[in-house]
Amino acid sequence: MRNLQLIIKREYLSRIRNKTFVVMTFLSPVIMVAMVMLIAYLTSLNNDEEKIVGVHDVSNIVYDQLQEQENTVYLNLSYLDLRTAIDSVDKKEYYGLLYIPSGETDAELSSHVEFFAKEAPSNFFLSDLEQKISGVLSNRKLENTGVNLATIENSKAQVNIKIENFSGQTTSKMASYVKMFFGGAAGYLLMMFIIIYGNMVMRSVIEEKTNRIVEIIISSVKPIQLMLGKIVGTSLAGITQFFIWIIFGSILLFSVTAIFGIESTSIQGQAAATAINQDEMQLFINDVLQLPLGTITVAFLIYFIGGYFLYSSIYAAIGAAVDSETDTQQFMFPVILPLMLGIYVGFFSVIENPHGIVATIFSYIPLTSPIVMLMRIPFGVAWWEVLISLSILFATVFLVIWMAAKIYRVGILMYGKKASYKELFKWLKY
Amino acid sequence: MKNLLVAQNVSKSYGDYKAINDLSIEVPAQSIFGLLGPNGAGKTTFIRIINQITMPDTGKILLDGEPLQPSDVQHIGYLPEERGLYKSMKVGEQVLYLAQLKGLSKKEATKRLNYWFERLEIGDWWNKKIQELSKGMAQKIQFIVTVIHQPKLLIFDEPFSGFDPVNANLIKDQILQLKEDGATILFSTHRMESVEELCDYMALIHKSNKILDGKVSDIKKDFRSNTYEVGISPRKQQEFIGDLKQHFEVTPAHYHSIHDDTKLHIKIPDHSNANDLLHHLISLGEVNHFVEVIPSVNDIFIKTVGQHA
Numbered sequence: 243m244r245n246l247q248l249i250i251k252r253e254y255l256s257r258i259r260n261k262t263f264v265v266m267t268f269l270s271p272v273i274m275v276a277m278v279m280l281i282a283y284l285t286s287l288n289n290d291e292e293k294i295v296g297v298h299d300v301s302n303i304v305y306d307q308l309q310e311q312e313n314t315v316y317l318n319l320s321y322l323d324l325r326t327a328i329d330s331v332d333k334k335e336y337y338g339l340l341y342i343p344s345g346e347t348d349a350e351l352s353s354h355v356e357f358f359a360k361e362a363p364s365n366f367f368l369s370d371l372e373q374k375i376s377g378v379l380s381n382r383k384l385e386n387t388g389v390n391l392a393t394i395e396n397s398k399a400q401v402n403i404k405i406e407n408f409s410g411q412t413t414s415k416m417a418s419y420v421k422m423f424f425g426g427a428a429g430y431l432l433m434m435f436i437i438i439y440g441n442m443v444m445r446s447v448i449e450e451k452t453n454r455i456v457e458i459i460i461s462s463v464k465p466i467q468l469m470l471g472k473i474v475g476t477s478l479a480g481i482t483q484f485f486i487w488i489i490f491g492s493i494l495l496f497s498v499t500a501i502f503g504i505e506s507t508s509i510q511g512q513a514a515a516t517a518i519n520q521d522e523m524q525l526f527i528n529d530v531l532q533l534p535l536g537t538i539t540v541a542f543l544i545y546f547i548g549g550y551f552l553y554s555s556i557y558a559a560i561g562a563a564v565d566s567e568t569d570t571q572q573f574m575f576p577v578i579l580p581l582m583l584g585i586y587v588g589f590f591s592v593i594e595n596p597h598g599i600v601a602t603i604f605s606y607i608p609l610t611s612p613i614v615m616l617m618r619i620p621f622g623v624a625w626w627e628v629l630i631s632l633s634i635l636f637a638t639v640f641l642v643i644w645m646a647a648k649i650y651r652v653g654i655l656m657y658g659k660k661a662s663y664k665e666l667f668k669w670l671k672y
Numbered sequence: 673m674k675n676l677l678v679a680q681n682v683s684k685s686y687g688d689y690k691a692i693n694d695l696s697i698e699v700p701a702q703s704i705f706g707l708l709g710p711n712g713a714g715k716t717t718f719i720r721i722i723n724q725i726t727m728p729d730t731g732k733i734l735l736d737g738e739p740l741q742p743s744d745v746q747h748i749g750y751l752p753e754e755r756g757l758y759k760s761m762k763v764g765e766q767v768l769y770l771a772q773l774k775g776l777s778k779k780e781a782t783k784r785l786n787y788w789f790e791r792l793e794i795g796d797w798w799n800k801k802i803q804e805l806s807k808g809m810a811q812k813i814q815f816i817v818t819v820i821h822q823p824k825l826l827i828f829d830e831p832f833s834g835f836d837p838v839n840a841n842l843i844k845d846q847i848l849q850l851k852e853d854g855a856t857i858l859f860s861t862h863r864m865e866s867v868e869e870l871c872d873y874m875a876l877i878h879k880s881n882k883i884l885d886g887k888v889s890d891i892k893k894d895f896r897s898n899t900y901e902v903g904i905s906p907r908k909q910q911e912f913i914g915d916l917k918q919h920f921e922v923t924p925a926h927y928h929s930i931h932d933d934t935k936l937h938i939k940i941p942d943h944s945n946a947n948d949l950l951h952h953l954i955s956l957g958e959v960n961h962f963v964e965v966i967p968s969v970n971d972i973f974i975k976t977v978g979q980h981a
Contacts, residue, residue: 248772256761454756458817461723461750462773464742655725657754668687 245463246471253475257442258482267483271491275498293337293367298327301344303351307378316340328358338363340371352379418621422593424533425617428542429588432612433581436550439480440557440577443473444570447561447654456654465654466647473554533620541619541628548635549612553577555639555646562653563661584613596621606631608638645670675734676701676856677722677825682731684717691717693880695731699825699858699873704851706871706888707860708973713877715860716753719829722858723750735825746775749823753830753860755814757802764798767817774821781820788816792842808839815843819850826850829860844870864970874969876976883980888969895967895975898940901925903933903961904953912956919952931960 257263296319299305308316317336319327324341331339338359343351355375357363381391447469450456459468560573587610591600596618605615605623611631615623652669653661677699684692692714699705709715720726722733724740733740735747758766764785771781789796792812802810811834819826828847832840847870851857859871867874867888875885884891902925906912912934916922921939929935940949946964953959967975 245773248769252769256758450758453759454752454754455758457725457752457754458750458770459773460725461748461752462745462770655720671687 246467246474249463249468249471250475250478253446253472254478256446257476257479263479263483267486268490271487271494274491275494278495279498294334295337296327296331296339297342298322298324298339299342301342303382304340304342304375304378308374331358332360335360342375352376421533421620422617424538425592425620426589428538428616429585429613432542432546432549432616433585435480435484435546436553436581436612437578439476439550440554442479443476443554444557444561445567446472446476447558447650448564448567448570451562451654451657452566460654465651466643469555469558469647469650470643473551473558476554477550534622538616538619541616544632545612545616545635548608548632548639552608552612552635552639552642553581555643559646559649559653559666562650563656563666565657565660569660580607580609581613584610588614588617592617592621597623602627606634608635611635674701675699676736677858678734678737679718679722680732680734682718682721682728682733684714684721684726684728690880692721692728695877695882697875697882697885699856701856702851702854703872704847704857704859704870706867706874707858707877708862708864708867708874708969709877710862710977714880715877716829718877719750719752719827719858719860722825722827723748743775746821747824749818749821749826751814751818751826751828751831753833755834757810757813757817759803760801762798763800763802763805763813766802767813767820770817771820776821784820784822785816788820792816792846807834808836811835811839812842815846819846823855825856825858827858827860830863831859831861832863832866864968864973867969876973878977878980881980884972884976891972892966892969895972897965897967898942899965900938900940900946900949901927901961901963901965902936902938902953902959903927903929903931904936904957904959905931905933906957908956915956916952920949927961929961933960935961937965 293314294317295314296317297305297308298319300320302320305316305318305320314337319330319339322330328339338357341356341358343354343356352375357368357371384391384394450459456468556577560570560577563573564570584604587600587604591598591604592614595601601614601618604610605618605627612635615628615631619628649666649669653666659665675698677697679695679697682692682695683690695714695718697705697707707715707718717726721728722740724742724745735744761769767785768778768781771784772778776784792815794809794812797805797809797813802813805813818828826847831843831847835843844866847857859867861867871888873886874888874891876883886894913922916936916938920941923937923939925935925937927935938949940946950959950962953962
């Protein structure tokens with residue numbers, strides 16, 4: 243045990259003292275925040291562009307009702323004939339020309355509205371315009387049939403179906419997306435973590451092998467101790483990095499928003515504009531709070547431990563089997579494959595039906611279960627399902643560690659021999 | 673004399689390949705024991721078994737009369753043939769880490785490292801990284817790592833390969849000093865001269881089998897061929913060779929000499945001795961050179977391996 247501690251300590255220290263590690267740990271949040279800022283800035287830049295739209299509306303049905311908006315200016319060109327109007331819009335490089343025909347019937351009117359533009363306008367812009375025009379025309383129709391608009395305005399009812407489960411928790415239709423987001427983020431994070439730190443374990447094994455120090459160490463400790471110490475030490479370094487990211491990243495984000503005055507209300511305002519009213523915003527926050535956040539966190543940790551040990555012991559065995567990093571290619575694909583499969587199955591079949599047969603099976607298969615089960619958990623999974631999945635996972639973890647230790651034990655003392663799968667299989671029996 | 677290390681009928685196979693076959697040796701305490709054999713004979717496998725890196729299929733290893741246990745690693749110091757250190761780790765930290773793995777406390781390890789820095793007359797390398805050291809300097813650190821926990825049994829696998837002559841000499845002196853201090857040393861090498869110089873005992877391993885072992889001086893006695901190297905100025909040049917050939921086996925010899933002698937290898941029959949030959953030679957002329965031909969370990973090695981090939 244004392245030796246295991248010593249190895250873990252050395253591995254941990256050598257990881258976190260590594261220059262690349264230090265740079266990545268402190269630079270990544272900066273890069274992330276900078277990216278977010280850049281994207282936000284570029285998007286706002288795009289929206290800030292002023293659009294001038296000519297309107298040719300001879301009977302003046304719509305033009306009066308079009309209100310000036312922040313970035314869009316409507317110019318009445320009805321005094322020109324259509325051809326000239328189009329030419330002048332083209333010449334002056336306006337955004338486009340909206341043409342409302344002077345139809346006799348409303349039906350004729352609504353199907354003959356046209357928009358002339360040099361380049362196809364954005365879908366957002368068009369649907370916004372369509373909504374406005376159809377609103378104007380609908381109101382016109384209603385007035386024509388003698389209905390008082392004020393009465394209608396007063397009689398409008400906002401319907402929002404609230405979903406309530408049998409234990410009395412209310413959620414909104416947003417909840418599914420929230421759950422998917424949290425599940426997906428957890429699964430994706432787990433995969434990234436496994437790949438990054440699994441690779442670190444592998445590189446460290448290769449380093450000891452090429453340094454030729456490994457024989458000196460295993461004359462003092464058992465190879466499995468060295469392997470486990472390496473895996474645990476590296477995972478601790480990973481967890482350290484993860485926590486630094488979270489702390490550093492949130493400090494950075496807060497200070498940046500404070501300095502540049504980007505208010506979170508503007509995001510809320512946009513959300514409101516896309517037809518989410520205040521009630522729904524409230525429900526959204528409720529959704530997040532009502533997620534089994536505690537369960538998700540605990541599940542993340544347990545599945546992380548299982549998944550990480552499973553994959554990093556495979557990585558360690560690969561590291562032991564090769565002489566240099568360039569030889570690892572042939573073994574890498576079978577390792578990455580189940581991880582990618584887990585992610586895709588998660589994103590496609592869990593969204594579709596979190597309790598469907600495909601999602602369920604993949605949340606039992608140990609190579610994919612850490613990712614898929616994590617994605618399913620926000621939707622509520624029976625405890626016994628989690629128990630089965632975890633039992634299979636940890637039974638496999640012990641089996642794989644045992645096998646990896648055998649390959650590792652033989653592999654670290656093999657030089658210059660290119661290991662094939664057949665060879666690895668033979669090592670299991672030594 | 674007490675044996676520190678005893679191997680009893682040790683065998684080890686890798687698949688169909690038999691790396692060691694029924695090997696038994698006894699290494700007396702406070703001696704230097706040479707394990708000799710061509711490359712691929714099974715020396716490294718055997719050493720790894722002693723270090724408990726590999727488990728034998730059959731057979732037993734006794735250290736100080738007791739079967740080998742996992743805790744015995746602290747009594748063994750091992751310098752493998754394939755050796756190295758963490759390149760980006762500092763010397764002090766690295767040696768302390770490896771010494772702690774051998775069971776030393778950090779405090780004790782620090783004290784001993786400073787002692788060895790002095791003993792090998794190297795400066796304060798505590799905070800230097802291995803990659804900043806020259807190869808010779810790194811080899812000294814490697815040696816310290818092997819001996820710092822004061823093991824009863826020291827195992828050197830091809831210790832002089834990769835050491836430059838100056839460092840090789842330094843290490844040789846240190847090994848002899850360690851023996852004086854009470855350590856038992858097991859050597860594995862295919863370089864015969866080092867056995868001549870250092871070893872008290874030896875075992876020859878060839879194709880997984882032990883083909884010879886014992887005290888080096890005894891083995892040499894066994895391999896003596898009763899042959900003497902002689903330089904003589906005969907009085908009667910013509911009859912002299914013929915006369916000799918009647919009594920002995922005579923072949924020409926080659927060695928450097930300041931005399932213009934006839935140089936011969938003369939083998940005497942089992943029933944006579946050196947004095948008989950000398951008397952005979954004196955009667956024939958003036959003897960300037962008379963020495964017994966002692967087989968070198970190299971000769972013994974080649975001869976024995978040839979017999980078993």
